[in-house]
Amino acid sequence: xxxxxxxxxxxxxxxxxxxxxxxxxxxxxxxxxxxxxxxxxxxxxxxxxxxxxxxxxxxxxxxxxxxxxxxxxxxxxxxxxxxxxxxxxxxxxxxxxxxxxxxxxxxxxxxxxxxxxxxxxxxxxxxxxxxxxxxxxxxxxxxxxxxxxxxxxxxxxxxxxxxxxxxxxxxxxxxxxxxxxxxxxxxxxxxxxxxxxxxxxxxxxxxxxxxxxxxxxxxxxxxxxxxxxxxxxxxxxxxxxxxxxxxxxxxxxxxxxxxxxxxxxxxxxxxxxxxxxxxxxxxxxxxxxxxxxxxxxxxxxxxxxxxxxxxxxxxxxxxxxxxxxxxxxxxxxxxxxxxxxxxxxxxxxxxxxxxxxxxxxxxxxxxxxxxxxxxxxxxxxxxxxxxxxxxxxxxxxxxxxxxxxxxxxxxxxxxxxxx
Amino acid sequence: xxxxxxxxxxxxxxxxxxxxxxxxxxxxxxxxxxxxxxxxxxxxxxxxxxxxxxxxxxxxxxxxxxxxxxxxxxxxxxxxxxxxxxxxxxxxxxxxxxxxxxxxxxxxxxxxxxxxxxxxxxxxxxxxxxxxxxxxxxxxxxxxxxxxxxxxxxxxxxxxxxxxxxxxxxxxxxx
Numbered sequence: 001x002x003x004x005x006x007x008x009x010x011x012x013x014x015x016x017x018x019x020x021x022x023x024x025x026x027x028x029x030x031x032x033x034x035x036x037x038x039x040x041x042x043x044x045x046x047x048x049x050x051x052x053x054x055x056x057x058x059x060x061x062x063x064x065x066x067x068x069x070x071x072x073x074x075x076x077x078x079x080x081x082x083x084x085x086x087x088x089x090x091x092x093x094x095x096x097x098x099x100x101x102x103x104x105x106x107x108x109x110x111x112x113x114x115x116x117x118x119x120x121x122x123x124x125x126x127x128x129x130x131x132x133x134x135x136x137x138x139x140x141x142x143x144x145x146x147x148x149x150x151x152x153x154x155x156x157x158x159x160x161x162x163x164x165x166x167x168x169x170x171x172x173x174x175x176x177x178x179x180x181x182x183x184x185x186x187x188x189x190x191x192x193x194x195x196x197x198x199x200x201x202x203x204x205x206x207x208x209x210x211x212x213x214x215x216x217x218x219x220x221x222x223x224x225x226x227x228x229x230x231x232x233x234x235x236x237x238x239x240x241x242x243x244x245x246x247x248x249x250x251x252x253x254x255x256x257x258x259x260x261x262x263x264x265x266x267x268x269x270x271x272x273x274x275x276x277x278x279x280x281x282x283x284x285x286x287x288x289x290x291x292x293x294x295x296x297x298x299x300x301x302x303x304x305x306x307x308x309x310x311x312x313x314x315x316x317x318x319x320x321x322x323x324x325x326x327x328x329x330x331x332x333x334x335x336x337x338x339x340x341x342x343x344x345x346x347x348x349x350x351x352x353x354x355x356x357x358x359x360x361x362x363x364x365x366x367x368x369x370x371x372x373x374x375x376x377x378x379x380x381x382x383x384x385x386x387x388x389x390x391x392x393x394x395x396x397x398x399x400x401x402x403x404x405x406x407x408x409x410x411x412x413x414x415x416x417x418x419x
Numbered sequence: 420x421x422x423x424x425x426x427x428x429x430x431x432x433x434x435x436x437x438x439x440x441x442x443x444x445x446x447x448x449x450x451x452x453x454x455x456x457x458x459x460x461x462x463x464x465x466x467x468x469x470x471x472x473x474x475x476x477x478x479x480x481x482x483x484x485x486x487x488x489x490x491x492x493x494x495x496x497x498x499x500x501x502x503x504x505x506x507x508x509x510x511x512x513x514x515x516x517x518x519x520x521x522x523x524x525x526x527x528x529x530x531x532x533x534x535x536x537x538x539x540x541x542x543x544x545x546x547x548x549x550x551x552x553x554x555x556x557x558x559x560x561x562x563x564x565x566x567x568x569x570x571x572x573x574x575x576x577x578x579x580x581x582x583x584x585x586x587x588x589x590x591x592x593x594x
Contacts, residue, residue, distance in 0.1 A: 092557075094557070095555070095558060096557060098557050098577075099556065099557050099577070099579065102577070114468055114470050114577060114579060115470050115472075115482070115579045115581050117583065192580070193556070193579065193580065195580060196473070196555075196556040196557070196580050197556075197557070
C-alpha cells in the first residue's frame with residue numbers, strides 16, 4: 001500500500017535489533033505521519049503529525065532491573081500465580097524460568113515466542129512487560145542459604161478475610177500491556193510453557209484507564225471513584241532507588257512485590273453520599289485534593305479545624321491513617337482495578353483493586369502502614385482484603401541467561417546460553 | 420548466541436571431521452578460525468529459532484528456520500541428534516484422499532542461495548525416531564545437520580511442550 005504507514009519498516013528494523021536479550025533501544029520517539037488520510041491526501045490541509053502508534057512501543061530492559069517495576073503502569077494487567085508441581089524442584093524451576101524468560105524477552109520486543117501458535121498476536125507489543133517473582137517457599141526450599149534474600153510471608157491482619165484461592169503462590173508473573181489482545185496472547189504463551197512445571201492457582205486481571213484516555217502520569221481512579229495513589233514514589237526522586245530496589249546483596253537489582261486483592265463492597269458504598277465519601281478518605285472526589293487543600297498534590301493539614309473546632313480531615317480517615325511520620329514507610333504503588341462477573345453477589349459482580357506495591361523491604365515499609373489501616377481506617381467499612389501474597393522480584397536476567405538465575409545458580413554462571 | 424552457529428564457526432570446531440572427509444587441508448587447524456577462502460566457511464547455513472517438541476519416548480520432531488546467507492544453494496542431506504537413533508528429513512504432503520501425511524524428503528532440504536526454509540508443524544520438519552531418553556521441556560537437544568558437501572553444522576534446539584505437530588506418518592504411525 002503506497003503511502004501507507006511508514007513506521008512498519010522501522011518496526012521491522014527495531015524488532016530485528018532488539019529481538020533477543022533485551023539489547024537495543026526501544027522506540028525512539030520521532031514525529032511521523034501515520035494518519036492514513038493525511039498521508040494519502042497531503043493537499044487537503046496540514047498533515048497531522050503524530051507519534052508512533054501506541055501498539056509499536058516497547059519497554060526495553062535497562063540495566064539490572066526487570067521491566068514492569070519503574071515502568072509507568074500500562075492499561076492492562078494479568079497477574080499469574082503458579083504453584084510448582086511437587087516433582088518440579090530446582091531443576092524444574094530452572095527449566096521453567098529459561099522458557100518463560102525467553103518468551104517474555106521475545107514478546108516484549110514484538111517478536112513471536114518460540115513455537116508460538118499465534119505469532120501474529122505478538123506483532124504489537126504495546127509496552128508489554130513481564131515481571132517474574134518467587135514466593136517465600138521457593139526461596140526457602142530452592143535457593144541455597146548463601147544467596148537467599150530474606151523474605152517472610154506477610155503477617156496476618158485482623159480485618160483480612162483471606163481466600164486461599166487468591167493466596168500465596170510459588171511463582172508470579174506480572175504481565176502488563178496497553179493492549180488487551182497482546183496481553184492475552186502473552187499470558188497464554190507463558191501459561192502454556194509453564195504447564196509442565198507448575199499449576200496456575202490464580203490469574204488476577206486488572207485495568208486502568210485506556211492508553212490516551214487521560215494525560216500520561218494522571219493518578220488513577222479506583223472503582224469507588226477516588227483518586228487513588230497520589231502519594232507515590234516517582235523514579236525521578238532520590239528516595240526511589242533506596243526504597244524500591246533491594247539493598248540485600250542476594251537480591252541486588254531486585255525488589256519485593258506485595259499483592260493484596262482488595263474487594264470493594266460497592267453496594268454498601270452506594271448508600272454513602274458525596275460528603276460522607278469525602279470524609280471517609282479525607283480527600284475531595286473531584287480533584288483528589290486533601291480536604292484542607294485545593295489541588296491533588298497539596299499536603300494535607302491534619303491540624304486544621306473547622307468552625308466548630310473539629311479536624312477538617314478526620315483522624316480516622318484513610319489519608320490520615322495511611323500517613324506515616326517515618327519517610328521510610330513508603331513504597332511504589334502500581335495498582336489495578338478489577339471487576340469479575342459474580343452472579344452470587346447482589347451487584348452481579350465482584351469489584352475491587354489488585355493492590356500491587358514494590359518495596360526494598362516490605363516488613364519495614366509496607367507492614368507498619370497496613371497495621372495502622374488494619375487497626376483503624378474508615379474505609380475498612382467498604383473494603384476487605386481477600387488475597388495476600390509477597391514475592392521476591394529478582395534482578396533482570398544476566399546477559400544470555402534467565403530471570404532468577406542469580407538466585408538459582410549463583411552469579412558466576414551468567415554467560416550460559418538461554419536456549 | 421549459541422543457536423546461531425554458522426558453518427564458519429563450526430569449521431573451527433570440527434576440524435578433524437573436515438579433514439576426515441577431505442574438504443579441509445592439512446593446515447586447516449591453523450587456517451580455519453580466520454580463513455575466508457575455504458568452501459566450508461562460505462556455506463553460511465544458520466538455523467534460527469530451533470526447537471523440539473517435548474516427548475517422553477518414541478518419536479518427536481524438530482523445527483526452526485534454515486537460513487542460507489551464502490551465494491550458492493545449500494542442501495541438508497541428513498541429521499542426527501543427541502537423543503535418538505534415526506532422524507529423517509520429512510515433508511508433509513497431501514494424500515489422494517485429501518488427508519495430510521508426512522514422508523521422507525527426496526534429495527533432502529534445499530535452501531537456495533540467500534534464501535531460507537522454514538521447518539514447522541504441518542510442513543517440512545526433522546523427525547526424530549527411536550528416542551533413547553525423554554526429551555524434556557526447558558532442556559536443549561543438539562542436532563547435527565549434514566550438508567551436501569559433507570560438512571556438518573551443530574544446532575542447540577530448545578525443547579518445548581507443544582500440543583500440535585501430530586501429523587500422520589504416511590505409513591500409519593504418529594509422532
